Amino acid sequence: MKPYSGIWPVAPTAFNDDGTLDLEGSARVLDCMIDQGSDGICILANYSEQFLLSDSERYDLTKMSVEHVAGRVPLIVTISHFATDIVVGRANEAKQMGADIVMMMAPYHGALLKGTAEQTYEQFAKVGEVGLPIMLQDAPLSGVELSVPLLAKMAREIEMLKLFKIESVGTAAKLRALLAEADAHIDGPFDGEEGITLMADLDAGATGTMTSATITDQIKPVVAHFLNGDRQAALDAYARVLPAINHENRQCGFRAAKETMKAGGVIHSAFCRHPIPALPDWTRDQLFELIRPLDPIALRWGH
Template sequence: MNKQFQGIYAVVVTPFYEDGTFDVESAKKNLDWLIEQGVQGVCILGATGEYQSISDEEHMAYVKEIVPYVKDRVSVIVGASRERPEDVVKLVNNIKECGAHAAMVLPSFYCHPAQDEIVEHYRYIEEQTQFPIVAYNNPGSAGIEIGQDAFRQIMALPYTAIVKESSGSMQKLTEVLIDAPEKVSVFCGCDNLAYESFADGACGWICMLANVAPKQCVDLYQAVYVEEDLKKGKEIYKEILPALNVLESFPKPVQALKYGLSKKGLNGGYVRRPRMELNEEEKTYLSEAMKFETLR
């Protein structure tokens, strides 16, 4: 485990105004609340933060505004996935300059790179930036899975600090945990496998639900990973599992979280195209299925 990176990292939504511009003040208020609730870190501009829907210039401007606001209070990871590694390098160097603590990077998506090309993708980015990198395995988003041998090579690179394992396979997570060197933290990346992942040895969780239930997510991490109290952890998990299952199955998880924030008196803002706002039927379903009133 890399002791710099452990615990609950809320992968935060990005509030937009209706015209698509950033609502920075709402973003800051949401971050203040998350920090008050005890999260160990935040992940800005992950998929939940709609990184795919903003330009490189917008990405860099938002990072310059948000990262300095929180970097001295909590650990900060920033998503920097792009198809071209040269674009990733540009974003990561800006992230580094603004004082964040790591950058999260998928393999190049859509082109379905071979395993040696995945390794080279991370090698190139680390050589060009010399900055801590989160190697992110998410076959559903990238269209390709990082294999075990490729993972070993990536984790041996000097700036690989974290692996975010989002394949949905506990066997895969176990393989990564067994192979991970001391300098690499292994994080859960599937919301509805958090309990199992902590019990298996994952030391952190980059977590969607923490946007609206940060206290319970922190309590789950504390009970299962820190205290090794599986019974206590299971009771907490039972409270939040319905909401976790919704986030991993409902086709509009970003909108669900933004709606949930409105139930907390906070503001998740609008989404950007191609996403659409929730209709009344969807809001009713989410209120019943996620039980926002029980989340804290």
């Protein structure tokens, strides 16, 4: 078994109806996620709307999260930025606050400013000098092509690069190829994208998944059964949750967790900052139609 395994969901960021940051609500989100059985929690990720937060809000959320979680589960702080000095500064700040792991994407800004393979390697190596374990997020959002030979080289040569969250096209094939080249140097092969390709990725060697916080407790058995050697039970659990995962992934995005937690009394508002639109009523209704039979903790936590 790899040192890092299980389900490590992304924490949604709570806002008030006027768009201001709701730190009390975000603390309740963390409590709910721990009650869901999360093996770890990631904050300030794309599904946390990190691209809609100011630097001061990032600081406040990180400080609150580290203090509130208080070691109950490991906490990952996302630090991605195009500028290497800013990424290193964020890593140092996260370490000083007490974060357990940092997560980062390859350097990119918009569609055309993309780090080269060499620049990506150098940025991760500099963050590695901070001394916190790093999770590399290989996601289509960056538009940066991270080849298996590059990822394997980084895994072998950057000591603190311990975890890889692969969610590019063909995740299972990429995980297989990466582990074939650098398995001994990877302590946490993960997938993402709400677990929509989870079974294929577990078969490929993933030991963990970073989903949203919508139905964490309902997806966790898929991973647990698989890691315990019961593939059929994992398949059965996966078939049970896949329609809800598909709807979230293809129709809702990060808004699914916020709407679910609002309905479940975890947070008071599902507000999304402009230019993100609110979830249409029909999409939300279909979401609840799919998740209510699963009886997820997030839908009843606050009642």
